[in-house]
Amino acid sequence: GENVEQHPSTLSVQEGDSAVIKCTYSDSASNYFPWYKQELGKRPQLIIDIRSNVGEKKDQRIAVTLNKTAKHFSLHITETQPEDSAVYFCAASAGSGAGSYQLTFGKGTKLSVIP
Amino acid sequence: DSGVTQTPKHLITATGQRVTLRCSPRSGDLSVYWYQQSLDQGLQFLIQYYNGEERAKGNILERFSAQQFPDLHSELNLSSLELGDSALYFCASSVFTGLDTEAFFGQGTRLTVV
Numbered sequence: 001g002e003n004v005e006q007h008p009s010t011l012s013v014q015e016g017d018s019a020v021i022k023c024t025y026s027d028s029a030s031n032y033f034p035w036y037k038q039e040l041g042k043r044p045q046l047i048i049d050i051r052s053n054v055g056e057k058k059d060q061r062i063a064v065t066l067n068k069t070a071k072h073f074s075l076h077i078t079e080t081q082p083e084d085s086a087v088y089f090c091a092a093s094a095g096s097g098a099g100s101y102q103l104t105f106g107k108g109t110k111l112s113v114i115p
Numbered sequence: 116d117s118g119v120t121q122t123p124k125h126l127i128t129a130t131g132q133r134v135t136l137r138c139s140p141r142s143g144d145l146s147v148y149w150y151q152q153s154l155d156q157g158l159q160f161l162i163q164y165y166n167g168e169e170r171a172k173g174n175i176l177e178r179f180s181a182q183q184f185p186d187l188h189s190e191l192n193l194s195s196l197e198l199g200d201s202a203l204y205f206c207a208s209s210v211f212t213g214l215d216t217e218a219f220f221g222q223g224t225r226l227t228v229v
Contacts (some may be wrong), residue, residue, distance in 0.1 A: 006157075034217065043117065043205065043220040044158065089158060097199040102148065103207075103218055107157035 002027040004092050006106025013080050014114050016077075021109045023090035024072040032090040033066060033073045034103070038087045048075070080113045087111070118142065121206050121221035129229055133194040136224045140187055140208030146170070147189040148209075148218060149181055153202040164189055196228045 003026040013019050025033075034049035050057045050064045050073065057064050061080075066073040077084055092104040118141035128134055141148050149161040159172035165184035175181075178196075183189040193200060203225050207218040 036220075043116075043222050045220070046217055049217065102160055102163050102173070104160060105150075105158040 001028060002092055002094065002102075002104040004090060004104050006090050006109060008109060009107065010110045010112070012112045012114060015082060017080055019075075019077045019080055019084070019111055019113075021075045021088055021090070021111070022072060022079075023092075023105075023106050024070075025092040026071065027092065028068075028071065028096055031092040031093040033064070034091050034093070035075050036089045036091065036105075038089065038108075040086075044089060047094060051053070076105040077111075078096055082113050082115050085113045086088060117204060117219040117221065119208050119219050119221035121204075121224050123224060124222065125225050125227075126193075127212065127227045128196060130196055130198060132196050132228075133192065134226065135194065136191040136193070136204055136206075136226075138189045138191070138206030138208075138221060140189070140206075141210075141219055142207035144210045144219070145187065146209045147183055147187070148207040149175075149189070149191050150205040151202050152205060152223075153199075156202075156206065161191070193226070195210060198228050201226055201228045 006023045031052040036044035037047045038044040061078045063076040086100045087108045089108045093103045120139040145166045146154045148163045150158045161175040163171040167183050171172050178194050181191045203223045205223045209218045209222045
């Protein structure tokens with residue numbers, strides 16, 4: 001099955017600096033790569049996603065890049081703010097038929113933005 | 116609000132007991148996933164149902180079982196509970212259209228086994 005590795009497990013940055021979180025996946029059939037943000041005690045929420053036919057996607061201060069050859073994808077947060085402090089999860093999904101897919105998550109990165 | 120409803124929000128029970136966690140997916144979503152999140156652990160995939168049928172199985176213990184009913188709500192049954200089963204259990208749902216696979220999470224059920 002799919003295996004997703006995520007690094008680093010913890011990350012501290014100064015407010016205004018950039019943060020980068022990296023993930024690798026094992027299943028070359030994976031074609032959907034979402035990123036979720038989980039604030040303390042709350043549910044994970046999708047912040048951005050990318051599909052295998054796209055190399056990069058941006059949404060304001062957040063961007064995700066995908067390298068299918070190397071099987072890795074990254075989350076970039078620019079101009080970090082204290083409210084960006086949370087745990088971020090990457091995930092990979094491969095569809096093999098109607099409903100026959102699952103999201104495999106990385107172990108998460110705890111991001112702390114220091115004011 | 117994601118539209119995914121989980122009940123109860125909190126559950127405290129003793130070792131050896133059995134509990135049932137309930138999930139109502141978003142309207143129109145056919146897929147339901149169950150995940151376990153222990154302290155300092157990531158999201159561990161347990162099981163997925165699609166339109167009433169089991170579609171994928173992850174690291175789910177034999178003491179755990181799940182089902183999805185005709186109205187698409189799902190239940191996760193945990194039996195012979197152990198202290199190590201204490202965790203936050205999330206349900207997520209999605210609609211599969213071939214490209215759109217975003218999963219929406221419920222608020223979770225926090226299970227404490229004492």
